[in-house]
Amino acid sequence: xxxxIGIVGNRPVAPRLVDGLKRLEYRGYDSAGIAVIEGGxxxxxxxxxxxVELEAELSRAPIDxxxxxxxxxxxxxxxxxxxxxxxxxxxxxxxVHNGIIENYETLRASFxxxxxxxxxxxxxxxxxxxxxxxxxxxxxxDAFAHTLKQLHGAFALGVIVGDNAGHIYAARxxxxxxIGLGDGENYIGSDAIALAALSSDMVYLEExxxxxxxxxxxxxxxxxxxxxxxxxxxxxxxxxxTDKGPFAHYMLKEVHEQVRTTGQTLSNYADGESVKAPxxxxxxxxxRLTLIACGTASYAGHVAKYWFEQIAQMPCEIDIASEFRYxxxxxxxxxxxxxxxxxxxxxxTLAALRYCKEKGQTTIALVxxxxxxxxxxxxxxxxxxxxxxxxxxxxxxxxxxxxALYALSVLAGKQRGGIDVAAEADLMKAAAAVPALVGxxxxxxxxxxxxxxxxxGNRSAFYLGRGPHFPLALEGxxxxxxxxxxxxxxxxxxxxxxxxxxLIEDGTPVIVIAPFDELFEKxxxxxxxxxxxxxKVTLITDAKGAKLAGHMAHAVLTVPDMPQTVAPIVLSVPVxxxxxxxxxxxxxxxxxxxxxxxxxxxx
Ligand code: F6R
Numbered sequence: 153x154x155x156x157i158g159i160v161g162n163r164p165v166a167p168r169l170v171d172g173l174k175r176l177e178y179r180g181y182d183s184a185g186i187a188v189i190e191g192g193x194x195x196x197x198x199x200x201x202x203x204v205e206l207e208a209e210l211s212r213a214p215i216d217x218x219x220x221x222x223x224x225x226x227x228x229x230x231x232x233x234x235x236x237x238x239x240x241x242x243x244x245x246x247x248v249h250n251g252i253i254e255n256y257e258t259l260r261a262s263f264x265x266x267x268x269x270x271x272x273x274x275x276x277x278x279x280x281x282x283x284x285x286x287x288x289x290x291x292x293x294d295a296f297a298h299t300l301k302q303l304h305g306a307f308a309l310g311v312i313v314g315d316n317a318g319h320i321y322a323a324r325x326x327x328x329x330x331i332g333l334g335d336g337e338n339y340i341g342s343d344a345i346a347l348a349a350l351s352s353d354m355v356y357l358e359e360x361x362x363x364x365x366x367x368x369x370x371x372x373x374x375x376x377x378x379x380x381x382x383x384x385x386x387x388x389x390x391x392x393x394t395d396k397g398p399f400a401h402y403m404l405k406e407v408h409e410q411v412r413t414t415g416q417t418l419s420n421y422a423d424g425e426s427v428k429a430p431x432x433x434x435x436x437x438x439x440r441l442t443l444i445a446c447g448t449a450s451y452a453g454h455v456a457k458y459w460f461e462q463i464a465q466m467p468c469e470i471d472i473a474s475e476f477r478y479x480x481x482x483x484x485x486x487x488x489x490x491x492x493x494x495x496x497x498x499x500x501t502l503a504a505l506r507y508c509k510e511k512g513q514t515t516i517a518l519v520x521x522x523x524x525x526x527x528x529x530x531x532x533x534x535x536x537x538x539x540x541x542x543x544x545x546x547x548x549x550x551x552x553x554x555x556a557l558y559a560l561s562v563l564a565g566k567q568r569g570g571i572d573v574a575a576e577a578d579l580m581k582a583a584a585a586v587p588a589l590v591g592x593x594x595x596x597x598x599x600x601x602x603x604x605x606x607x608x609g610n611r612s613a614f615y616l617g618r619g620p621h622f623p624l625a626l627e628g629x630x631x632x633x634x635x636x637x638x639x640x641x642x643x644x645x646x647x648x649x650x651x652x653x654x655l656i657e658d659g660t661p662v663i664v665i666a667p668f669d670e671l672f673e674k675x676x677x678x679x680x681x682x683x684x685x686x687x688k689v690t691l692i693t694d695a696k697g698a699k700l701a702g703h704m705a706h707a708v709l710t711v712p713d714m715p716q717t718v719a720p721i722v723l724s725v726p727v728x729x730x731x732x733x734x735x736x737x738x739x740x741x742x743x744x745x746x747x748x749x750x751x752x753x754x755x
Contacts, residue, residue, distance in 0.1 A: 154238075154250035154749075155179040156329070157346045158221040158310040158320045160367050161337030166215060168350065169222040173203050175394060176346045178542050179250075180226025180749040183237035186210075187246035187312065188217035194246050194314040198237040202744070218367075219317055221310045221340075223248035226749035229256070230272030240271060242279035244286055244314040249275040250342055251307030251327040259302060278303065282311065293364060296321040297377060300362060306499060310340050320365040324357035328497050328525055331355040331363060331370055333384065338365045344387045344523065345394060345540060352387045356523055385523055394542050401742045403543035403635070407728050408594060410548050413538045414721065415587040417552040420535050421559030422584070425577035427566055428559075430534045435466065435564040438488035438514065442481070443470040444504040445492035448546040448630060449553060453492050454623030455720045456557035463571065463579065463717070464564035473500035477507050489513040492557070494541055494549035496524020505530060518556055520549050534560075543743050545635050547728050550627065551590070554721045558583055582715030586722060593711045593725035597733075600726060603690060603707050604733030607632075610661050612639040614682075615727075617665040618646060618675045620720045624665050624727060631731035635745045636738050645678035658686035663730065664705070667719040668696035676701045692726050694719070 155176025159165040169186045184206040185198030195215040199205035203224060223238035229252070230236035239246040253259070256274035259281065267280045281302055285295035292313045300309075306326025313319065322329055322340045332339035332351030340363075341347040344354050357363060360375030361382070374380045399405035421428055435441075441460055443453035453470040460468035471481070473491070477500060483489070489508035493501045496519035505526055508515050517530035520538050527533035538552035562579045565571040571579070607613060613632060617625035626642035633640050643652055645664070656662070662682045666675040683689055683704060691697070691705035695713045702708040709726045735742045 154226050155224045155342045155346060156221070156248045156250050156308060156310050156340065157342070158248070158312070158322070158340040159337065159350070160219045160318060160320050160365055161334070162218060162367055163337070164216045165218060165220040166210065169220050170203060170207055170210065171349060172341065172346045173206070173222050173224045175348060176224050176342055177203055177744065178544055178749070179342060180224050181744050182225045182227045182232030183234065184222070184224045185237045185239055186215070186220055186222040187239035187241065188215055188220035189312060189314060189317040190215060190217045192315055192317065194241055194244065194312070196239055196241055196246065198234050200232055200234050200237065217317075219312060219320065221246060221248045221312055221320065228252055229274040236271045236273050238275060240273065240276040240279045242267065242276070243283035245279045245283040246312050247275060247279045247282070248310045249278060249307055252305045253278065253303050253307060254305035255303070278309065286313065292316045292319065292321065296323075296362065308342065318366050321362070322357070322365060323362040325360055326499070329357045331357065331365060333370070337367055338370055340365060343521070348394065352389070354385050354387055354523070355382050356385065356528070358382060394540055401543065401732075403545055403547060403732055403742050406541055406543050406548040407725065407732065409539070410551050410725065411587050411591045411594070413548045413552050414555050414590055416539075417535075417537045417555040418559060418583050418586070420537055421556060421563070422580055425580045427563045427576060427580055429563055429567070430532060432532050433516070433534070433563070435464070435488070435567045437486070439467065439486040440484040440488070441466055441468045441564075442483065442487060442489045442508070442513070443468065443492060444473050444476050444489065444501060444508070446473050446498050446501055448550050448627060449492040449494060449501075451623040451627040451630070452550055452553035452557060454626070455554055455620045456561060458620040459558055459561035459717070460564060463561045464568060465570045466564050466568060473498065473504040477504045483508065483511050483513055485512065487513045488516065490516040490518055491526055491530065492518045492553055493524070493526055494520045494536065494546055496521045496526040502526055502529075518553065520552070544745055544748050545631055545731070545742075551721050551724050554724070555583065555586065558718065558721070579717060582718045585715060586718050589712060589714050589718075589722040590725055593722055596709050596711070596726050597729055599709065600729045601733045604730055605737050607638070607661055607730070607734045608636065608737035610638060613661040613663065614652070614656070615640060615642040615663045615665065616645040616648060616675070616678060616682075617642070618644060618671040619669070621665040621667070621723065624720050624723060627724070628663060628665065628727040628731070631728060632734060634748060635731055635735040635742050636740060637746070638734065645675045648678060649681060653681065653685065656682050656685040656687050660687045661690070662687040663690045663692065665692045665723055665727070666697055666701070667694045667714070667716065667723060668700065669716045669719065672697055672700070676704070679704065692723055
C-alpha cells in the first residue's frame with residue numbers, strides 16, 4: 153500500500169526510480185511522483201494515475217540528479233490528484249511516505265496558519281515540520297529525529313533535503329522499509345522487489361529504526377537514537393523475479409503457476425508420505441488454535457478450520473484481523489495463534505499478531521514473504537512459498553496457503569494422536585495429487601471463457617457451497633467482485649433460504665461449488681431451490697458429481713475425481729479462471745483493479 157523507492161548514487165537516478173516504481177505499482181496506482189536534487193535545488197515531477205502517466209510527464213519536462221526519492225500512491229487522505237501525489241515538498245524538504253500519520257490534523261493546526269499547505273494529505277505536515285526545524289537552525293540529522301518524535305501512527309518515510317545532497321533520511325514505524333546496498337550507491341525501498349534491478353543485499357529496518365544513507369554509508373539508529381547494526385539479507389533472485397512470461401496478465405500467469413507452486417509449498421511440509429513439522433512446532437502443547445487473516449487469506453483460514461477440526465480434532469477459530477483486534481478476544485492460556493498473510497505486512501493482521509503475543513499466545517506467521525514484519529515478529533515463521541505474487545487479486549498464494557494449512561492440520565492430527573500412520577499416508581498422498589489435478593483443472597479454460605462471456609452481462613451473481621466449499625464460495629465472490637466489478641455474494645448453501653433467496657429471479661447467475669462428498673446431496677437440494685426460482689446455475693464439481701447432478705444445471709465445470717479432503721484446493725482453479733475471464737470480457741484492468749492495492753499496510 154503505497155510504494156517508496158530512493159536512490160543516492162553516482163549516476164542519474166530518474167529512470168531507475170521510475171523503473172522501481174513500476175515494480176512497486178502493485179502496492180498502489182492512484183498517482184505517482186519523483187523528487188531529485190538538481191544542482192542543489194529540489195525538483196519534482198508528479199502525475200495522477202499510473203506510472204506511465206508519470207513517465208509521460210517526465211518526458212515532457214525531464215528532471216534528474218544523483219539522488220532522488222519516488223512514490224506510487226494508494227490514496228488514504230485526500231483524493232488521487234496531482235496536488236495530493238507524493239513527494240510532498242516544504243522549503244528544502246521532500247518527503248515520500250507509506251502509512252498514516254494519525255495526528256496530522258493536530259500537527260497541522262500547531263502551525264496556526266504560519267505555513268501554507270498545498271494538499272489534503274496526512275504526509276505534507278512531515279515536510280513542514282522538518283523544514284521548520286531546519287529553519288530554526290537544526291542540522292538535517294537532528295531535524296529528522298525531531299520530526300519523527302512528533303509523529304503518531306504507522307509509517308515508512310524517505311526524505312531528501314535540497315541543500316544536503318548526498319543524504320537520504322529514512323524511518324520505519326509500522327510500515328516496512330528495506331535498505332539496498334550497492335557499489336558506490338545505496339537505496340531505500342518498500343520491499344526487495346522495488347530494488348530488484350539495483351541490489352540483492354538488503355538490510356531490513358526494524359520497528360522504530362531510522363537511517364541516514366549516503367552513496368557509501370548506511371547508519372542505522374534504533375528508536376532511542378542509538379547507532380545499531382542490522383543484518384544484511386541476500387535476496388534469492390527467484391524471490392524477486394516478476395516478469396509476466398508469455399501470459400497476458402500476472403493473474404493468469406499466477407493461476408497457471410499453481411501446478412508448480414502447490415507442489416513447491418507441499419515440499420516444505422512433506423517427507424514422502426509423512427508430514428514434516430516446521431522447527432519448534434508441536435501441536436500437543438496447545439489446546440486451541442486461533443487463525444487470523446484478512447481477505448483471501450482469511451478464506452484460506454476458514455477452509456483450514458474444517459481441516460483442523462475434522463482431521464486433527466483440534467478446536468480452531470478463524471477471525472478477520474480487523475474485527476479480532478478490537479473485540480478483546482478471550483484466548484486460551486495454552487493457545488496457539490496463527491496469522492496467515494501473503495505479504496506479511498497487512499496492518500490489521502500484524503496488529504492481531506502483536507495482540508496475541510501480548511496475551512501470551514505462542515504465535516506462528518504463515519507468510520509468503522519470509523523477510524516480512526510478521527515473519528520477523530512471530531515466534532515461528534513458516535513459508536507459503538508461492539513465489540512473488542504480483543497480480544493484485546490473490547490466486548497462487550491462496551492455494552499455497554491452503555496447501556500449507558492442510559499439511560499442518562495433518563501434522564496436528566498426527567502429533568495429537570488423532571490419526572495413525574496409514575491415515576497420515578493417505579492424507580499426504582491426497583496432497584501430493586493436487587499439482588496434477590490443478591493441471592487438469594486448467595484444461596477447463598476454454599469452457600470457462602465461454603461461460604464468462606455470458607456472466608459478464610450480469611449485474612450480480614451468487615456463489616454457493618457447503619463445508620469447506622462455503623469459504624471457497626466467499627473467495628469466488630470476492631475474486632469476481634474485485635476484478636470484474638460485478639456484485640457477487642458467497643453464501644453457505646443452506647443459509648440462502650434464510651433471506652438472500654429473495655434476490656433470485658429469472659436468469660440470476662448462481663455458481664454452485666459441490667464436489668461429490670457427504671454434503672453433496674444437500675447442496676444439490678439447495679441448487680434445486682434456486683433453479684426452481686429461475687436461477688441460471690453453473691455447477692463446479694467432479695466427475696461423480698457431474699454424473700449425478702450435471703443434467704440439472706445450465707452448465708457444468710467438471711474436474712477429475714479427487715480425494716475429498718483436497719477438493720477446496722483443486723476447485724479454486726475454475727473459480728479463479730471464471731473471475732479472470734469475466735473481467736477480461738468486461739475489459740477491466742485485471743492485474744490492477746480500481747481502488748485496490750496488494751499490500752494493505754493501513755488500517
Ligand atoms: C484478494 C486479496 C486480498 C488479500 C488481503 C490480505 O484477492 O488479495 O483480500 O488477501 O488483503 O493480504 P495479505 O495476505 O497480504 O495479508
